[in-house]
Amino acid sequence: MKRLLFCALLALTACHSEVRAPDRTTLPTPAALKTFQVQEPEVWTLDNQLTVWFLPDHRTPLAIAKLILPTGAATDPVEKAGLLSITASMLDEGAGDKDALTIDRFLQNTATDYGSSVSTDKTTLSFDFLSENVNSVFALLSDFLQKPQFNQKDFDRVIKKAQAQAQADEDDLGDVATLVMRKALFGNGYGSNPPSGTTSSLKRITLDDVRACHQAAFSPEKATLLVTGDLDRKTLEQALEPLRNWKGQPKLTSADVTEPPPAAGLHFVAFPGSTQSMVLLAHRVPGNADVSEEAIKARFADGIFNQPFGSKFMGRLNMNLREDKGYTYGAHARFLRWNLAGMFMLKAQVEKNYTRATVDEMLSELMQIVGDKPITETEYQEGVDDQVLSLPMSFETLSSRADMFAQLIERGYSTDYWNRYTERTRAVTLQDAQASAMKNARGEDFIVVIAGDPELLPSLEGLGLKITQWDRQGNIIPSK
Amino acid sequence: MKLKTTFSSALASGLLWAATSASALAAPGELKEPEITETRLSNGLTLLLSRDTSLPQVAVEIRFLSGSASERKGLEGFAHLFEHLMFQGSEHYNQDYFAPYEAIGGLVNGTTSQDRTNFFEQVPSSHLELALWMESDRVQTLLNVLTEERFENQRSVVLNERRQRYENTPYGMMYPLILENLFPEGHPYHHPTIGYPEALNQATLDDAKQFFSNYYSPSNAVLAIVGDIDLKEARQMVERYFGDWKNPSKPEQPSAPIPVLDADRHVVEQDNISLPQVNLAWVTPVAYSADDAALDLWALILTDGKSSRLYQDLIFEQHLLQDLWAFQASDRLAGAFMISATAAPGHSIDEIAQALDRSLEKALSTPPTEEELKRALNAYRKAFFKKTEGVLKRAHQLTQYWHITGKASYLKEDLARYTNLTPADLAQAARWLKAHRVRVDFIPRDGGDQK
Numbered sequence: 001m002k003r004l005l006f007c008a009l010l011a012l013t014a015c016h017s018e019v020r021a022p023d024r025t026t027l028p029t030p031a032a033l034k035t036f037q038v039q040e041p042e043v044w045t046l047d048n049q050l051t052v053w054f055l056p057d058h059r060t061p062l063a064i065a066k067l068i069l070p071t072g073a074a075t076d077p078v079e080k081a082g083l084l085s086i087t088a089s090m091l092d093e094g095a096g097d098k099d100a101l102t103i104d105r106f107l108q109n110t111a112t113d114y115g116s117s118v119s120t121d122k123t124t125l126s127f128d129f130l131s132e133n134v135n136s137v138f139a140l141l142s143d144f145l146q147k148p149q150f151n152q153k154d155f156d157r158v159i160k161k162a163q164a165q166a167q168a169d170e171d172d173l174g175d176v177a178t179l180v181m182r183k184a185l186f187g188n189g190y191g192s193n194p195p196s197g198t199t200s201s202l203k204r205i206t207l208d209d210v211r212a213c214h215q216a217a218f219s220p221e222k223a224t225l226l227v228t229g230d231l232d233r234k235t236l237e238q239a240l241e242p243l244r245n246w247k248g249q250p251k252l253t254s255a256d257v258t259e260p261p262p263a264a265g266l267h268f269v270a271f272p273g274s275t276q277s278m279v280l281l282a283h284r285v286p287g288n289a290d291v292s293e294e295a296i297k298a299r300f301a302d303g304i305f306n307q308p309f310g311s312k313f314m315g316r317l318n319m320n321l322r323e324d325k326g327y328t329y330g331a332h333a334r335f336l337r338w339n340l341a342g343m344f345m346l347k348a349q350v351e352k353n354y355t356r357a358t359v360d361e362m363l364s365e366l367m368q369i370v371g372d373k374p375i376t377e378t379e380y381q382e383g384v385d386d387q388v389l390s391l392p393m394s395f396e397t398l399s400s401r402a403d404m405f406a407q408l409i410e411r412g413y414s415t416d417y418w419n420r421y422t423e424r425t426r427a428v429t430l431q432d433a434q435a436s437a438m439k440n441a442r443g444e445d446f447i448v449v450i451a452g453d454p455e456l457l458p459s460l461e462g463l464g465l466k467i468t469q470w471d472r473q474g475n476i477i478p479s480k
Numbered sequence: 481m482k483l484k485t486t487f488s489s490a491l492a493s494g495l496l497w498a499a500t501s502a503s504a505l506a507a508p509g510e511l512k513e514p515e516i517t518e519t520r521l522s523n524g525l526t527l528l529l530s531r532d533t534s535l536p537q538v539a540v541e542i543r544f545l546s547g548s549a550s551e552r553k554g555l556e557g558f559a560h561l562f563e564h565l566m567f568q569g570s571e572h573y574n575q576d577y578f579a580p581y582e583a584i585g586g587l588v589n590g591t592t593s594q595d596r597t598n599f600f601e602q603v604p605s606s607h608l609e610l611a612l613w614m615e616s617d618r619v620q621t622l623l624n625v626l627t628e629e630r631f632e633n634q635r636s637v638v639l640n641e642r643r644q645r646y647e648n649t650p651y652g653m654m655y656p657l658i659l660e661n662l663f664p665e666g667h668p669y670h671h672p673t674i675g676y677p678e679a680l681n682q683a684t685l686d687d688a689k690q691f692f693s694n695y696y697s698p699s700n701a702v703l704a705i706v707g708d709i710d711l712k713e714a715r716q717m718v719e720r721y722f723g724d725w726k727n728p729s730k731p732e733q734p735s736a737p738i739p740v741l742d743a744d745r746h747v748v749e750q751d752n753i754s755l756p757q758v759n760l761a762w763v764t765p766v767a768y769s770a771d772d773a774a775l776d777l778w779a780l781i782l783t784d785g786k787s788s789r790l791y792q793d794l795i796f797e798q799h800l801l802q803d804l805w806a807f808q809a810s811d812r813l814a815g816a817f818m819i820s821a822t823a824a825p826g827h828s829i830d831e832i833a834q835a836l837d838r839s840l841e842k843a844l845s846t847p848p849t850e851e852e853l854k855r856a857l858n859a860y861r862k863a864f865f866k867k868t869e870g871v872l873k874r875a876h877q878l879t880q881y882w883h884i885t886g887k888a889s890y891l892k893e894d895l896a897r898y899t900n901l902t903p904a905d906l907a908q909a910a911r912w913l914k915a916h917r918v919r920v921d922f923i924p925r926d927g928g929d930q931k
């Protein structure tokens with residue numbers, strides 16, 4: 001018995017010796033960081049000038065294809081904003097010998113998720129499918145591109161649904177504030193068109209407009225097909241056969257950027273009775289079109305500046321407006337860039353009574369980061385580390401990997417961009433980040449957009465900004 | 481395509497801020513069950529480990545088996561408010577819990593639903609110990625540093641979350657109204673997880689202390705670690721950081737029978753909207769039951785895609801609706817099947833409600849065809865492959881399976897719930913949608929002329 005007890009004690013001691021008591025005096029030192037290399041795509045161009053990016057990935061029997069066209073909402077006539085979006089929405093309403101219901105049954109039977117999206121500069125057709133269906137999926141895509149039916153009855157249904165959605169969007173503080181922000185920053189020029197249109201612009205679009213838009217926008221030259229998933233190159237090449245007959249060049253051009261940028265001012269849109277306000281502050285920034293090393297470096301510096309300012313939960317903006325003041329559920333700032341222009345925007349949805357205070361606090365945070373509270377060494381270092389170390393997470397799933405490479409295509413970046421991401425991020429100095437702050441955080445450059453209860457207007461007059469009132473479709477309401 | 485939803489995903493309140501012939505249908509490859517190691521610490525904490533070295537990433541999730549269903553009357557919303565408090569600092573890391581993760585490219589957050597509260601991180605695998613240090617510190621020492629000031633601040637944040645996500649967003653009060661009418665007074669699911677402003681305003685720091693003592697104990701928790709880990713090393717780290725966690729509380733899980741409505745209920749809510757909306761809801765069976773899976777498939781057959789039964793009739797052919805969706809949300813004590821129909825401009829609430837009733841009655845009167853069933857099953861097979869992608873998604877899946885079914889290794893069994901179904905099973909399950917129901921209408925305030 002004694003012997004057994006002794007053994008048992010020994011066993012306990014041995015077991016206990018493996019479990020060190022935790023040291024709570026300091027955070028643990030991390031283990032050695034593992035290297036992370038992004039698989040780069042194979043790239044080739046078909047005879048019709050369609051570029052293909054291919055990333056094999058055999059973890060699941062799934063695949064994703066994204067056809068990215070170099071034409072977006074910036075080519076829509078202002079009075080017919082939403083035209084490209086409606087045209088893209090019409091593709092699965094009938095193509096080749098299949099009508100809308102037949103196409104839908106095909107997608108359902110093959111467990112294929114299909115969708116189209118239009119941004120300021122790009123149109124994307126996306127298929128998420130079982131890789132064994134690659135031939136039939138690309139045959140369908142070929143019909144969308146070369147044999148759309150564009151029937152009047154289908155158009156009538158699609159346009160009415162889009163108009164109704166635009167009407168519903170007018171009930172949403174965030175959607176309306178974003179629309180007014182685009183209009184206030186860019187007038188009727190580049191960047192001003194909401195990709196999905198407005199209730200009034202959609203009413204002006206006809207089926208003939210859609211046919212003409214398809215002819216002018218949906219062509220292989222300058223388009224890229226991104227394919228990733230459980231496929232090999234030979235299988236993919238065979239599946240691409242129907243697309244080899246697709247011909248044409250894009251004929252649409254984007255609107256020019258209006259100059260000069262708008263003067264500081266307050267733009268208000270009324271939501272009577274709203275218990276919260278959407279507060280946006282923004283100014284224009286250069287777009288992504290310049291892909292020189294210098295321009296890319298400047299954009300990396302912008303990213304590091306915004307890390308401690310507004311992109312993180314721990315950013316100054318959120319810590320002030322949420323964690324200190326409790327005005328909001330969340331506040332952040334971001335750079336939103338298209339090809340020719342973009343914006344740096346601060347955003348928070350706040351309790352109505354703190355609307356004015358929120359504008360004051362946002363302006364104060366801007367003043368501080370360019371004044372007596374510049375970016376600290378710790379903020380800078382944590383921003384760089386966060387940017388670098390968060391990269392692997394973005395390549396975890398098939399769809400997130402596809403999205404990461406789609407970004408490169410959309411911005412005209414080379415296939416090695418993500419493998420140079422760490423080097424470029426670490427090349428940004430604290431001085432570079434502060435220089436970005438000095439360029440992007442000058443309070444006087446910002447316009448203010450508020451969507452909220454009109455009872456707030458007297459309290460906002462004290463800001464000393466010219467107040468312009470807008471309706472929910474992005475039109476200025478003439479002052480009485 | 482809208483797939484399986486639980487109350488947890490539909491209602492969870494986050495801290496922060498998708499013709500061929502039937503015989504030609506696809507048959508995707510074999511789903512692999514991830515390898516999982518399950519152990520229990522001497523203090524009662526269950527540990528689930530699963531290794532995946534495809535990326536240098538690791539996910540940690542700790543799930544407490546208590547959520548808003550455990551709240552007492554007058555404290556509705558407290559479990560979620562408490563989730564916020566858990567990010568305010570602990571004795572040895574007495575500042576915001578986002579900070580260390582945002583310095584290492586990590587992701588951190590928490591959510592609350594009726595049945596549980598979870599806290600999770602995804603970090604570079606080199607920083608696993610940091611995540612365990614942080615989680616283990618707050619579950620043991622939160623109260624030592626929780627102040628009135630922090631409590632008041634998070635009360636304001638949560639009230640703003642309620643305004644932003646429910647009160648001040650179009651149709652935002654749908655879920656609270658459905659729950660209040662579908663589950664009777666006294667049922668643990670009667671009130672919404674976000675709670676009520678009056679209850680949140682009455683909550684005190686003492687309530688927080690009591691809540692923490694009652695529910696934040698090792699016996700009421702499960703910890704999952706998924707990713708690029710050494711299993712032995714990870715287990716030792718958990719022993720080191722969580723082994724001394726002492727809280728003997730073993731709270732009882734809330735219990736209640738699946739309620740039966742004795743009559744239809746109809747609620748009309750005025751909202752700042754342009755387009756009227758009808759929402760229908762029925763009480764349905766608990767998560768992971770056979771009828772639960774059948775109702776998931778019914779949701780797809782009724783409203784997923786232009787050729788689905790209700791969509792084709794009400795949108796494609798009659799042009800009565802702007803939007804239409806359905807899903808089966810289910811949790812530990814009950815489920816709810818919901819259909820939401822938003823009117824196209826020019827159509828009244830009564831017109832769309834009557835049309836929806838007619839179309840639904842017809843749709844449910846005929847069992848699904850073999851082709852309809854196979855289409856819906858293909859969608860689920862594909863979705864199950866996607867469930868195996870991503871360490872954080874898998875950590876969440878493991879704790880969910882363990883909590884509700886008692887088995888962490890349940891992926892293939894879960895899929896089999898769907899693949900074993902026949903048209904006759906679905907016809908049987910349709911009885912749940914022929915019982916009494918709740919109807920919640922949203923109509924434009926003051927005739928809709930708000931703009």
